[in-house]
Amino acid sequence: MGGQRDDVIVVGGGVIGLTTAVVLAERGRRVRLWTRDAAGRTTSAVAGALWWPYRIEPAAAVHGWALRSLTVYETLAAGGAGSGVRMVEGVLGATGPDEVRGWAGDRLAVRADGAGGIRVRLPLIDMRAHLGWLRERLIAAGGTVEERSVSPGFPEADAAVVVNCTGLAARELVPDPAVRPVRGQLVVVENPGLETWMVAADDGGPAKTYFFPHGDRLLLGGTAEDDVWSTAPDPAVAEGIVRRCAALRPEIAGARVLEHRVGLRPVRDAVRLAPERLADGRLLVHNYGHGGAGVTVAWGCAEEAAGWCGG
Structure with missing residues (x-):
């Protein structure tokens, strides 16, 4: 397709889009991130945000994405407060040790809590700090961030590869009524x-x-x-x-x-993380529908999406 200026355009400035853009840029791709809203106005900025698989399917794929993200967050937490990630102890009510082990194996120490739940140390992310940190990491890797909107079908994105990390907006942009x-x-x-x-x-x-x-x-x-x-x-x-x-x-x-x-x-009934070849030859990689667990799976999904992009 003529006139393309970038290797990859990532559309969506929440935690999924930013993390995907970071992974691609740090793998040597030339990346532009397009976002309709500044990071502080995205859905991601509202999140709590605790690492825990909540309202996300399919479970088999989520397991791998979540574990990969857990590894990254543990490393970030050990590196200090700059990323907004900390490992913090808390209580999951009405949750048994087997449920935690089902997601994390023996990676997390779990003990019973007197209120009928379990105590466990999990990544807790200050999202407003973390989104800013991701943006700076993207820029440091040579990526750029631009506030702009796109139309259904992403016609404005004139790169060979476009990554759709638009979350709920994918309902109109794809369009996909399932989200x-x-x-x-x-x-x-x-x-x-x-x-x-x-x-x-x-x-x-x-x-x-x-x-x-x-x-x-x-x-x-x-x-x-x-x-x-x-x-x-x-x-x-x-x-x-x-x-x-x-x-x-x-x-x-x-x-x-x-x-x-x-x-x-x-x-969405299941996260959509898959490539699609558009009629004009562009490769559109979808990475959306993460429900309430975008933070939990961000790094695992970003790395899989980067693989579909050839990076």
Whole structure:
């Protein structure tokens, strides 16, 4: 295709797109990242974000992607705070050791918790710091970042290889009606001194209960509302989130609210990670539909996508 200026254009500036772009650039490809939104306005920026496979399929593939990502996060956490990644102990409610071992084998030390769950140390990522760190790592590897939109079919992307990391936007851009939103709402409060995280038992309804400490901030959650498109915070939902979290740790009740966040998880029956040859000869590699586990599988998926790109 004539007039192509770049080896690879990655479309999408969330954690999947940025990580994929980093992997490609560090493998020697000339990479441009196109993003509709600045990193701080992406769905990824809203995430908690704990390494744990949540609302993502297929399980067999997710297992490998998640383990590869776990290895990267352990290395990043050991390297200091710059990446936003830390290994932090917490409690998974109503979860048995076998479930953790099913995802991580013997990689993670697990012990019983008196509340009926398990204690385990997992990667906890400050997403706003991590997304900025990924962007700088991409630029250091020779990549570029440009804020711009694309049309269905990606006609503006005139590279030989285009990687579709557009998340929920793939619904219109591919188009793929199989990808749909699962709304998540969070409340950010001043951290009253908590250093561990907790995910309470899940009854299967839209209301979830969890908290994640990030320095002087504490992220409280949350919701999982299928097929809800609104990104406006609901005050009643926010009150319920604080109330549920305070029932677990009473000191949360008096914490000053700093921010409300809403994100739409791009859920699909199965992650789409596969190449497609377009009629004009371009190679389009799809990497979307990661649900609530984009962080959990980002590096594994990025490396597989890079393989499809020939990098």
